[in-house]
Structures are given as C-alpha cells and as structure tokens.
Amino acid sequence: MQHILRCRSLWRASTLETCFGSRLHVYGEPKARFASTWAQDAEEANRGSNGPPLSGRVHILGIGNVGSFIAHSLAARSSPPPITLCMHNKLLYNAYRQRKESIAVSIHGMDNIQKGFDVEVVDPNGTWYPAPSKHDRGPGGTESPFFNPEASGPIENLIVCTKAHHTVLAMEEIAHRLTPESTVCFIHNGMGVIDILNQKVFPNPETRPNYIQGVFSHGLTRKEQFSIAHMGVGTTILSPVGHRVAHLTGPDAEKSWAPTTKYLMQLLTLTPALVATAETPAGLIQYQLEKLAVNCCINPITALGECNNGELLYSFSYTRVMRLLLFEISAVICALPELQGVPGIEDRFSAERLRRYVVSIARMTARNESSMLQDINNRRTTEIEYFNGYIVRRGEELGIKCALNYMIKHLITGKATALAQRDRAEVPFSHEDIMFDGEEPQ
Numbered sequence: 001m002q003h004i005l006r007c008r009s010l011w012r013a014s015t016l017e018t019c020f021g022s023r024l025h026v027y028g029e030p031k032a033r034f035a036s037t038w039a040q041d042a043e044e045a046n047r048g049s050n051g052p053p054l055s056g057r058v059h060i061l062g063i064g065n066v067g068s069f070i071a072h073s074l075a076a077r078s079s080p081p082p083i084t085l086c087m088h089n090k091l092l093y094n095a096y097r098q099r100k101e102s103i104a105v106s107i108h109g110m111d112n113i114q115k116g117f118d119v120e121v122v123d124p125n126g127t128w129y130p131a132p133s134k135h136d137r138g139p140g141g142t143e144s145p146f147f148n149p150e151a152s153g154p155i156e157n158l159i160v161c162t163k164a165h166h167t168v169l170a171m172e173e174i175a176h177r178l179t180p181e182s183t184v185c186f187i188h189n190g191m192g193v194i195d196i197l198n199q200k201v202f203p204n205p206e207t208r209p210n211y212i213q214g215v216f217s218h219g220l221t222r223k224e225q226f227s228i229a230h231m232g233v234g235t236t237i238l239s240p241v242g243h244r245v246a247h248l249t250g251p252d253a254e255k256s257w258a259p260t261t262k263y264l265m266q267l268l269t270l271t272p273a274l275v276a277t278a279e280t281p282a283g284l285i286q287y288q289l290e291k292l293a294v295n296c297c298i299n300p301i302t303a304l305g306e307c308n309n310g311e312l313l314y315s316f317s318y319t320r321v322m323r324l325l326l327f328e329i330s331a332v333i334c335a336l337p338e339l340q341g342v343p344g345i346e347d348r349f350s351a352e353r354l355r356r357y358v359v360s361i362a363r364m365t366a367r368n369e370s371s372m373l374q375d376i377n378n379r380r381t382t383e384i385e386y387f388n389g390y391i392v393r394r395g396e397e398l399g400i401k402c403a404l405n406y407m408i409k410h411l412i413t414g415k416a417t418a419l420a421q422r423d424r425a426e427v428p429f430s431h432e433d434i435m436f437d438g439e440e441p442q
C-alpha cells in the first residue's frame with residue numbers, strides 16, 4: 001500500500017488529500033503517505049542516480065517567522081530529518097542560546113517546543129562554521145562559539161525564508177556552498193527575486209543550483225525571537241522552477257528532477273504542519289500572482305493610511321485606489337508571456353475577480369497590521385520593489401504604463417525616507433539604540 005502511494009506523482013497530491021492526511025495524522029492514525037522516514041525518502045529520491053548517497057540534511061536560512069515555523073514543522077515530524085539553522089551573526093546565535101536552543105510555536109495558546117537543531121554561524125569574512133553542540137561546550141557552556149576550526153561544507157538542501165530584498169545578499173554569503181546538485185527552496189512574498197539572483201549570483205545556468213519556489217499562507221505572528229504564534233492554518237504551495245524544469249509540465253516531469261529536488265519536495269509535502277502541496281510551475285505562478293495582487297493593494301495602502309487591513313473596506317477612497325491599481329495589475333498579468341496559452345487566465349486575473357479576492361483577504365485579516373505597515377513603523381526596508389515595483393517593471397517590458405503603481409511605489413519609498421530622516425535628526429541615547437532600532441536579525 002505504502003509503495004503504491006509513494007509512487008504516485010507528487011503533483012497529484014491535492015490539497016484535500018494533504019489536509020486529510022494531516023488530520024488523520026493529528027488524530028493518531030498516521031496514513032501511509034506520512035509513514036516513510038526521511039532516510040527512506042532520501043534513499044528513494046537518489047535511486048537511479050549515480051551520485052553519492054544523500055545525507056538528507058536540510059539547511060534553513062532566514063530564521064524569522066516563516067523560517068522558524070518551517071524548522072519547527074520539520075522537527076515535529078515523526079521522523080525529523082537533520083536540520084541546520086544558518087545564522088548570519090553571533091548576536092542571533094546568542095539570542096538562540098538564551099532561548100535554550102529551541103523554537104516554540106504556540107497553537108491556541110499552547111506552546112509546542114522543538115529542539116535538536118544544529119547551527120552554523122557565518123563570520124565577518126563570509127566563512128560558515130558549525131557552532132559547537134551543548135555536549136562539546138561542556139557543563140559551563142561558555143566557550144567561544146567559534147572553536148570548531150573546520151569551515152562547513154557543501155549544502156544539499158537549503159530553504160531560504162529571508163524577505164525578498166534580503167535574499168540576494170543572503171545568497172551571496174552562502175552561494176559558494178551550493179552546487180548544481182543542490183536544491184534551494186525560496187519562500188518569500190513578492191516576485192522577481194530569482195531573476196535578480198540569476199543575474200547577480202548565479203549567472204551561469206550550468207553551475208546554478210536547482211530551485212523550488214513556495215507560496216506560503218499560514219498566519220504567523222512573532223511573540224519573541226524563536227517563538228511564534230500560529231494564528232491561522234494556511235497552505236504551502238510548492239513547485240520546482242527555473243531553466244531545468246520550465247519546459248516540463250506533464251505529470252511525469254518529476255522524473256527529471258534532481259535527487260535533492262525530489263527529496264525536498266517529498267519531505268515538505270509529507271510534513272503535516274506545513275499543509276504543503278506540489279504544483280506545476282505554471283500553476284505556482286498563478287498562485288504567486290494572486291498573492292502579489294493582494295500585496296500590491298493591501299500592503300502599501302495600509303502603510304500609507306496607517307490602518308489595519310479591515311479598515312480599507314470602510315473607506316470609499318481606499319477602495320477606489322485599490323480598484324484603479326487592479327486595472328493596471330490585471331492588464332500586466334494577462335499580458336505576461338509566461339502565461340500565454342494557459343486556459344482561463346483572462347477570467348482568473350480580471351480586475352473584478354482580483355478585487356473580490358483582495359476584499360476577501362482584507363476581510364479575513366481585518367484586524368491584522370499588514371507586514372508593510374509593520375516594516376514602515378519599525379523602520380525596516382519594505383518589499384515594495386518586489387510588489388508594485390515588479391508590476392511596473394513587467395509593465396515596462398510589455399509596453400503597459402503603470403502610472404498608479406509607479407506612484408504608490410514612490411509614495412512608500414518617500415514615506416520610508418522621510419521617516420528615516422526624521423529619526424536621524426534625533427540624537428540617540430546610546431550605541432545600543434542605533435544597533436537595535438534597525439532591521440530585526442533573521
């Protein structure tokens with residue numbers, strides 16, 4: 001039975017089946033789909049390849065809300081794979097040690113704590129070192145975290161959960177550890193990051209790693225560093241993307257995936273808490289674009305108006321602005337060359353359907369502050385370049401002027417600049433105020 005299920009195409013593992021499977025799992029009757037161990041999955045993914053056996057290890061870069069949730073979900077599996085948290089500085093590692101080297105996710109007010117992660121920290125020269133385990137540190141646990149003299153080696157599977165505007169920089173630091181056999185799974189809001197990454201970090205298609213991209217819709221809020229609350233169950237929609245898979249859309253396409261891609265897709269779709277499903281590349285783009293349309297409307301307008309998502313629905317003026325933005329967004333999406341020939345595009349991405357979708361999300365998240373409003377208030381860089389900025393760039397390529405999206409992009413950038421200037425005029429009390437007022441470490 002297990003064999004039959006595991007041989008089925010990942011693409012046919014529908015949302016319903018995954019939800020159903022995870023529910024059975026939660027109630028203590030694990031279905032066969034969830035019964036394989038990570039080691040069996042690694043072995044199966046490597047079958048038929050001439051390469052060395054897979055270690056099955058998963059590295060995670062960007063340990064904010066999404067990265068913490070994914071690490072926690074993998075560790076909570078009945079068969080957790082080896083997981084390494086990649087930390088971009090010692091401050092973050094110290095914060096992790098203060099949290100007793102654990103990640104907590106609270107569901108309905110109950111904290112579930114997972115431990116047992118390995119950690120690597122990058123030094124200022126860009127060399128990654130494994131942090132010593134508790135056992136190596138001895139009873140006091142006070143030794144320098146950098147006593148391990150041997151730099152870390154190549155990475156098989158990397159999940160990158162940094163925000164869109166940090167991804168290229170973060171990848172520059174770790175690119176030397178990735179090979180054409182590695183798979184990198186990107187999970188972030190916004191679009192256009194992979195194009196920039198290919199230009200700046202992996203210009204040669206032959207030496208580039210394999211890519212998976214994910215659209216993540218679980219509702220998470222941060223309680224403290226490495227401690228988050230799971231507010232609403234969403235999904236994680238995944239597809240291999242990039243030059244090695246772009247032309248393959250049939251159900252047998254996965255046969256041509258690299259062993260690490262097969263392994264990571266299998267591992268993530270069989271991790272109940274993620275509610276993850278596999279999609280085709282064309283299917284994934286459509287989910288990404290729907291989410292983009294929502295982010296292009298709710299995020300900048302709430303950030304400019306300093307209001308919650310739900311308040312947008314009670315202002316005639318804000319709904320007019322959203323409608324006008326969506327006319328441009330719909331025109332660009334319907335003209336995208338990568339969607340030509342996909343049936344039903346004009347209906348799925350009509351301005352009216354997108355408007356109804358945006359309104360439904362604003363209603364569902366009515367009491368939330370959008371991530372852009374939080375970024376603006378905390379003086380962090382916003383994702384505007386990968387939201388409305390992406391629409392403007394694609395519009396320019398297609399000869400479609402997006403004056404309103406262009407204006408929104410500049411209103412957000414202008415507001416961020418004005419706030420930063422206002423802050424600079426204030427004299428900080430201490431050095432610490434400068435250090436910690438800025439970007440929150442991920």
Ligand SMILES: CC(C)(CO)C(=O)C(=O)O
Binds near residue numbers: 189295309365369
């Ligand atoms: C959907 C929305 C707008 C919910 O708040 C979001 O994804 C965000 O805040 O970034």
